[in-house]
Amino acid sequence: MAAFARGAPLDRVVSVEAWSRPALDLDRPATLVALVHRRRPDLVIHTAAWTDVDACAREPEAALRRNGEATAALARACGENGTDLLYLSTNEVFDGRRTDGRPYEEDDSVAPANPYGRSKRAGEEAVLAIYGQARGDDAARGWIVRTAWLYGPPGTDFPAKIVAAAARAATEGTALRLVADEVGSPTRAADLAAAIVDLVRARPASGIYHLVNAGHASRAAWAETVLREIGLRVPVERVPAATWQRASTAPLWGVLGTRRAAELGILLRDWRAALFDELPRYRELAAEAQRGLEAGGAVAGSGRSAEHANGAPR
Numbered sequence: 001m002a003a004f005a006r007g008a009p010l011d012r013v014v015s016v017e018a019w020s021r022p023a024l025d026l027d028r029p030a031t032l033v034a035l036v037h038r039r040r041p042d043l044v045i046h047t048a049a050w051t052d053v054d055a056c057a058r059e060p061e062a063a064l065r066r067n068g069e070a071t072a073a074l075a076r077a078c079g080e081n082g083t084d085l086l087y088l089s090t091n092e093v094f095d096g097r098r099t100d101g102r103p104y105e106e107d108d109s110v111a112p113a114n115p116y117g118r119s120k121r122a123g124e125e126a127v128l129a130i131y132g133q134a135r136g137d138d139a140a141r142g143w144i145v146r147t148a149w150l151y152g153p154p155g156t157d158f159p160a161k162i163v164a165a166a167a168r169a170a171t172e173g174t175a176l177r178l179v180a181d182e183v184g185s186p187t188r189a190a191d192l193a194a195a196i197v198d199l200v201r202a203r204p205a206s207g208i209y210h211l212v213n214a215g216h217a218s219r220a221a222w223a224e225t226v227l228r229e230i231g232l233r234v235p236v237e238r239v240p241a242a243t244w245q246r247a248s249t250a251p252l253w254g255v256l257g258t259r260r261a262a263e264l265g266i267l268l269r270d271w272r273a274a275l276f277d278e279l280p281r282y283r284e285l286a287a288e289a290q291r292g293l294e295a296g297g298a299v300a301g302s303g304r305s306a307e308h309a310n311g312a313p314r
């Protein structure tokens with residue numbers, strides 16, 4: 001969560017604060033309210049969430065509390081304070097059953113297929129309820145930014161898991177199994193951050209905006225592109241997502257359309273061009289994994305089998 005103190009527009013921002021635990025605790029919504037009333041920011045960018053989708057499925061009430069109720073409390077406090085709020089949400093508010101090949105647009109009907117998606121949707125509804133009625137240039141704005149399939153430092157993201165699993169498969173002489181029927185919009189976190197800055201600068205009407213890199217790919221195609229570009233060769237077996245039983249059900253079609261952002265002149269580049277900028281990190285991770293395996297140790301940062309390589313957080 002980042003909060004911007006008074007002094008907007010963005011190029012004249014006077015200070016930026018990063019709020020995190022223990023001062024900001026999603027299990028204690030009052031902490032979010034207290035921060036807003038004490039610091040009185042012009043803008044809050046709410047990124048904190050419980051993103052472990054399988055754990056959310058096992059504990060849906062905790063998911064709703066952390067992602068839904070905490071967001072509602074924050075939105076109320078921001079609304080009372082006249083603070084703009086940008087809430088980061090997810091493609092998982094859609095069930096992903098669409099088969100017509102079209103992306104989900106901002107005004108398509110939502111139907112979350114899992115407790116994580118339901119909890120994020122509860123946060124969206126709170127923002128829409130509080131900011132939906134506000135009118136006029138002076139009114140505070142509430143934006144919901146849906147994104148998908150994020151990757152980038154410092155986390156153990158999907159490509160990093162794939163690199164670790166591929167290095168192990170190559171050493172063991174086994175095939176790497178990749179999910180071929182889950183399709184989405186791989187999005188580089190740094191590209192998303194730049195687009196969020198553009199959106200805040202444009203200060204459009206309150207509402208929903210999709211921000212993802214352009215184009216789409218299956219998990220398998222995304223993984224194969226990374227492995228090819230970093231020169232890690234390993235036999236691949238393409239399998240359906242249903243191969244693995246998980247507590248949470250991932251939407252099979254998670255592609256988002258970015259029409260509203262495009263109308264503001266905010267255009268994210270193709271996912272392959274964005275991925276290119278992260279390749280040095282994945283090359284380094286592959287070399288590190290190789291060294292670890294040659295020394296007979298575990299692969300750094302993975303600790304997972306290839307079976308879990310598709311289990312990236314949303």
Ligand SMILES: NC(=O)c1ccc[n+]([C@@H]2O[C@H](COP(=O)([O-])OP(=O)(O)OC[C@H]3O[C@@H](n4cnc5c(N)ncnc54)[C@H](OP(=O)(O)O)[C@@H]3O)[C@@H](O)[C@H]2O)c1
Nearest residue numbers: 025026027047048049051088089090147148149150313314
């Ligand atoms: N990753 C994706 O592919 C994706 C896709 C669509 C939307 N999103 C959304 O984007 C946002 C960021 O996602 P991410 O993947 O970067 O998530 P992440 O790596 O799991 O980070 C989540 C952040 O929330 C904080 N957090 C978790 N539980 C908390 C609690 N109880 N109290 C206070 N802070 C808590 C974490 O703090 P600690 O570091 O202290 O744990 C961490 O800073 C989320 O809103 C998510 O729903 C992500």
